[in-house]
Amino acid sequence: MKLLLALLALVAPAPAAKPPRVHSVSVPRTAVVGQAWNATVTVRPAARATLEARGPTTLRTALRRTRRSGRYVATLRFPSAGTWTIAIRVRNRSTRLGSVSVDVPRDPLLRDPFTIAVEPTGALLVGQHQVAPLLRVARGTATPAAGDLSMFDVEVAGGTIYAAGGDGAVYRLDGSSWTRLTQPLDATSVAVDARGNLYVSVYVGWVKKIARDGTISAVAGDGTEGYTGDGGPATAAKLFHPHAVAIGHDGALYVADTENRRIRRIDLARGKISTFGGDVGITVALAVGPDGSLYSADVDRDGVPGGVTRTTPNGVTTRLASVNGANGVAVAPDGTAYVNVWEEKRIQRLERSTGRLVPFARG
DSSP states (O other): OHHHHHHHHHHSOOOOOOOOEEEEEEOOSEEETTSEEEEEEEEESOOOEEEEEESSSEEEEEOEEOSSTTEEEEEEEOSSOEEEEEEEEETTEEEEEEEEEEEOOBOTTOSSEEEEEEOTTSOEEEEESSSOEEEEEETTEEEEEEEEOOEEEEEEETTEEEEEETTSOEEEEETTEEEEOSOOOOEEEEEEOTTSOEEEEETTTEEEEEOTTSOEEEEEOOSSOOOBOTTSBGGGOBOSSOOEEEEOTTSOEEEEEGGGTEEEEEETTTTEEEEESSOOOEEEEEEEOTTSOEEEEEEOBTTBOOEEEEEOTTSOEEEEEEOTTEEEEEEOTTSOEEEEETTTTEEEEEOTTTOOEEEEEEO
C-alpha cells in the first residue's frame, strides 16, 4: 500500500503555481517634462514586468527588480505634457495603475505673461505686463524677441509686430527695438488693417482709428457705458468697457464689448455696427482663426469660470474650454489655439481632438 501511494504521488500533477499579481504600487500622480519620474511596484510571485505609459505617444520600460522580494522600480522621462495613463504588464496580464498629470518645466523668462499672439511661422509671442522682454516661444523654449516693454496687447499683422503698451501708446517692433507710433491713448488693444491703419480699444467706451498720417478719429462708441446702436452708425453706439479689437478675414473690425458679454462687428466701409454671435462671457481678448472664426477669452466673475469661446463666421458661438483666469487667446495658422492664464503665469494649449487644455509654458 505504501509503495502504491508513493507511485501515485510521482505521477500526480503538481499543484499549479499561482499567477503573479500586482500587490502594491507607489505611482506619483504628477511629473515634469524631461525630469525623472519613478514608480515602485510589488509583484508576487516575482516575475518579469513592463511599465507602460500612454499619452500623446506610448512609452514602455522594463521594471528593475530590487533586493526585496517581488519589488520592482521603473523610471520614465515624459517627452510632453498632458495626462498619461499608467499600466503594468506581467506576462499577458495588464493592470491599470492610474494616471499621471505631466506639466512643463518653469521658465524664468516668463515673469508676468499677459498677452499672446502667433507669428506666421507658428511661434508664440508673449507680451508681459511688467516691464520685461517680449518673448518668442518655440518648441517649448522661450527666448527674448525684443527689448523691455510693459504691454496690454501684442499683435502680428503682415509679419510686423505691434503692441499696446502699458502707458496706453501704440508701438511697432523694428528689428529688436520698439518704436512709439502714437501718444498715450489709453489703448488696451491694437489691430491693423490691410492699409496699415491702426485701431485701438479704449476702456471708457471708444474704439479709435489712427490713420497712416497720424490722424486720430472715433470709429465706434461715444465714451459712455451702455449697449445700444446695432444697425446704425458705430460712432453713435454705446460700448461697455471694450478691451480688445481684431480685424477679421472679411475686413470688418471686431470688438470685445466686455461688460456686455458680446462681440460687436463694425463694417468699416459703411460705418455700421452690429452684434456678432452669442454670449461670450466677460470677454477681454480676441483672436481670428484660419477659417475666419473669432476666438474669445473671458474672465471669471461671481464664481462663474471664464475660458474660451469660438464664434464661427456665420455667428454660432460655442464654449471650447472653461478655465479661471483666462485673459488671452491666440490661434496659429494650423488652427491650434493657445490660452493665457495670467494669475497662474501659465499658457495652455487647447487640444482640438479632446477639448482639453494642455500645459504649454509656465513661469
